Amino acid sequence: MQPASDLEMLMARYQRGDFAAATALIHRLSPQLHRFFVVQLASRGDADDLLQETWMRIHEVRHTYRAGQPVLPWLYAIARHIRVDHYRKALRTAAREEPLEEVPEVAAPLPAPSGATPDLEALLAPLPQSQREVIEMLKVSGMSLEEVARATSSSVGSVKQKAHRAYETLRERLSGARSMKARTGGLS
Amino acid sequence: MRDREIDEILKQAAQAPHAVDPALLDRVARSIGSSLAPVRPLPPAWVLACGLVLVSVAVALAGAARLGLFGIQKLSLLQHALIFPVLGILICLAATAFVAEMIPGSRRLLAPGFLLGAASLALLAVFAVLFRDYRTDRFVSQGVACLTAGLLHAVPVALAAWLLLRRGFAVDSMAAGVVAGTLAGLAGVTMLELHCANFEAPHVMLWHTAVMPVCAAAGALLARFARR
Numbered sequence: 001m002q003p004a005s006d007l008e009m010l011m012a013r014y015q016r017g018d019f020a021a022a023t024a025l026i027h028r029l030s031p032q033l034h035r036f037f038v039v040q041l042a043s044r045g046d047a048d049d050l051l052q053e054t055w056m057r058i059h060e061v062r063h064t065y066r067a068g069q070p071v072l073p074w075l076y077a078i079a080r081h082i083r084v085d086h087y088r089k090a091l092r093t094a095a096r097e098e099p100l101e102e103v104p105e106v107a108a109p110l111p112a113p114s115g116a117t118p119d120l121e122a123l124l125a126p127l128p129q130s131q132r133e134v135i136e137m138l139k140v141s142g143m144s145l146e147e148v149a150r151a152t153s154s155s156v157g158s159v160k161q162k163a164h165r166a167y168e169t170l171r172e173r174l175s176g177a178r179s180m181k182a183r184t185g186g187l188s
Numbered sequence: 189m190r191d192r193e194i195d196e197i198l199k200q201a202a203q204a205p206h207a208v209d210p211a212l213l214d215r216v217a218r219s220i221g222s223s224l225a226p227v228r229p230l231p232p233a234w235v236l237a238c239g240l241v242l243v244s245v246a247v248a249l250a251g252a253a254r255l256g257l258f259g260i261q262k263l264s265l266l267q268h269a270l271i272f273p274v275l276g277i278l279i280c281l282a283a284t285a286f287v288a289e290m291i292p293g294s295r296r297l298l299a300p301g302f303l304l305g306a307a308s309l310a311l312l313a314v315f316a317v318l319f320r321d322y323r324t325d326r327f328v329s330q331g332v333a334c335l336t337a338g339l340l341h342a343v344p345v346a347l348a349a350w351l352l353l354r355r356g357f358a359v360d361s362m363a364a365g366v367v368a369g370t371l372a373g374l375a376g377v378t379m380l381e382l383h384c385a386n387f388e389a390p391h392v393m394l395w396h397t398a399v400m401p402v403c404a405a406a407g408a409l410l411a412r413f414a415r416r
Contacts, residue, residue: 015226017224019221019224022221023217023221026213027213027217031207034206034208035206051208051216052212055216055220056216056219056220059223061357063230064290064357065229066229066233066291067229069293073293078292080359081292120202140202146295149295150293150295150296151293153359154296167194171189171194174189174197
């Protein structure tokens with residue numbers, strides 16, 4: 001996580017045409033943006049493309065950032081737009097493709113057992129996309145409720161509700177995984 | 189399992205390093221560097237909103253002056269005092285909402301659908317309270333004329349909004365289209381209130397108010413086509 005004022009300063013310098021500031025922003029913010037795309041169940045290759053596309057769009061519309069405003073909601077609002085656009089294009093492409101006769105079922109991955117570092121993508125996989133992005137922004141990017149509301153063009157109340165529902169699902173899933181582990185541990 | 193435990197699990201998961209290919213980042217930096225020039229940031233949101241309000245009011249006044257200010261001359265003091273302040277407030281709200289739509293990461297005070305619904309209901313309520321003549325003389329012919337005039341006067345405001353939108357970036361183009369349509373429609377309604385001297389309640393409530401949802405629907409449709 002970056003100190004907000006530091007990012008705002010870099011963004012202002014980027015708008016003034018400072019290449020060092022632009023490079024610093026790219027190197028600082030890309031890992032969390034890339035993770036944002038991966039958590040939305042994009043493959044790493046897709047996430048690379050989305051990241052590149054996001055920076056190109058950020059560059060194109062960098063004048064819309066207003067000094068003194070938080071950088072992350074502005075940045076994530078653009079990243080979301082790119083993701084949604086990519087999803088729409090993928091849907092259109094898929095509609096033109098011939099489906100396989102039989103699609104193999106893929107089970108949602110279970111969170112890693114306690115002790116090992118849990119895998120964020122697997123942990124958030126069972127959540128609907130809207131809840132997943134809220135949890136990613138709140139817990140991974142460290143944004144406030146107000147910032148997430150700005151990034152997702154919604155109200156703070158709606159963000160709170162999505163986070164609450166996501167926690168309910170995670171609680172159910174993690175408790176289930178824990179009790180299953182206790183049962184199998186008891187048998188061995 | 190408590191929220192704190194889930195927080196802890198998420199925190200641990202978030203701390204796992206997530207590397208991005210350095211070559212990709214270098215490539216991005218190089219492409220940005222090749223076209224890096226200073227840019228002029230957008231003016232403050234209130235300046236943009238005031239500009240839109242001025243355009244809307246100017247279009248309504250100019251249109252009504254051209255067609256004749258018959259409505260405002262015939263309205264009572266109470267009708268003046270209620271209709272125009274309500275329209276003014278709604279235009280300010282719509283302009284502010286539109287500016288929020290064209291700047292990514294802005295605080296959204298009103299959802300576009302809510303703005304349209306609330307503005308339509310507010311106008312219907314004001315008209316229902318103020319106009320009690322329920323005759324329907326030449327209901328369709330006069331109504332269509334008013335609707336057409338309202339829509340025509342909404343066009344310049346919609347164009348101004350579109351020009352402003354080209355300077356910004358709407359992350360949700362449909363929402364921006366609905367809000368721009370609502371604003372343009374409100375300018376059309378204001379022009380009709382200044383011009384139209386037909387105070388039959390069904391005429392005002394249906395044909396005048398309809399300008400706004402029709403414009404909002406047109407805005408949404410145009411945004412949908414533009415997105416493709």
